[in-house]
Amino acid sequence: MSSSLLLSPWHRGFRHGRLLLLSSRRSRWFSSDDRISRSLRESYRVLQLPAEGRSSPAEVRAAYLRLAKLYHPDCGEPTADAGLFALVEEAYRAVLAHQSKTRQPDGATEDDEDKSQGNALQHRHYLSYEGVGSGTPSQRERQYRQVRVDRAAEQVLSYRQREHERAAAADGAMAERDARQRSHKIKITQAVERLVEDLIQESMARGDFRNLSGAGKPLNKFQHNPYADPMTHNLNRILIDNGYQPPWVVTQRDIREGAARVRSRLLEGRARLGDPMTPAERRHWERLCSAVEEELAKLNKMVDDYNLIVPMLGMQMVHFSLAREAARAQRVAEQRRAELLQVRQEERERRKEEKKRANSANRTPAKRRGLVSWMQSLLGY
DSSP states (O other), X not given: OOEEEEEOOOOTTSSSOOOOEEEEEOXXXXXXXXXXHHHHHHHHXXXXXXXXXXXXXXXXXXXXXXXXXXXOTTSOOTTOOHHHHHHHHHHHHHHHHHHHHHTOTTOOOGGGHHHIIIIIHHHHXXXXXXXXXXXXXXXXXXXXXXXXXXXXXXXXXXXXXXXXXXXXXXXXXXXHHHHHHHHHHHHHHHHHHHHHHHHHHHHHHHTTTTTSTTTTSOOOOOOOOTTSOHXXXXXXXXXXXXXXXXXXXXXXXXXXXXXXXXXXXHHHHHHHSOSSOOHHHHHHHHHHHHHXXXXXXXXXXXXXXXXXXXXXXXXXXXXXXXXXXXXXXHHHHHHHHHXXXXXXXXXXXXXXXXXXXXXXXHHHHHHHHHHHHHHHHHHTO
């Protein structure tokens, strides 16, 4: 080497420290053993490791990483220095090459450091494998691949563990929120029940229930239903007698009334039109169908709600169709028109019969009067 470099420890007065570079000119004409030994000592000293060369590969790698975090040009620290980082990297490579040579099974020693630097240092720049493994480059490559596989497996396991913990935390939060909501609902229900009970007690204290018919008398026994609980049956009868109707019964009644209105409207509109219809009548019929279609859409929405609350599957309804209702109105209108024609024909026939009977009754007295006058004239009266 053209100069020997010595790295001193960090200055204690600064936060990140300061590296002092001490360079002293040395003569490069030494024996080969002294030059190799001195260069290795300088490399260990640059890495801040003992100069005896007894450090393990893990310690060498840890020292290199610690210095690289301080002097790498992209580390973002105020101590970043490209020259110092290159010096640390060169020392790290030299130490790795020395340790790999001293551990070769063929007995290679430090005497071959010049040859290793001239021949092996170039490819060891690409086969450093982060200081992992020992042996030949192929053996180190296999060991490095195994280390990467193990590292990836550990990262996958840690990721899955974090996801599992996150999901468990989310499930716990959701369960806690559901528990709070149920508790809130129970509290509200209990508060409403207490309020209703207090109102009933106050009304009873004021005597609001004394004017009821049948007060103080037992309930009349309703017709026995063997398929229902007696208490439930009596309660249902009380509700029915007081005008209570289940929601699905009310919805069913509204649907039937709405369908009857729509069908009556279509039937009346079709009955006013001729058969066959003129273009003007057809346009009027189409406008009527468009207006009825909106009402059918509302009825279909009510049918959907009814099908969700009806207690029996066989009581569900199907949607109303405009084409089906229009065809029904056409059919009923034709039927009524035919019935009206038949009634008119029967009325006409009845009137004809009455007229015939009246004419026959008028002709019979006239004939009798003519015969009497002829006999009187014959007898000379």
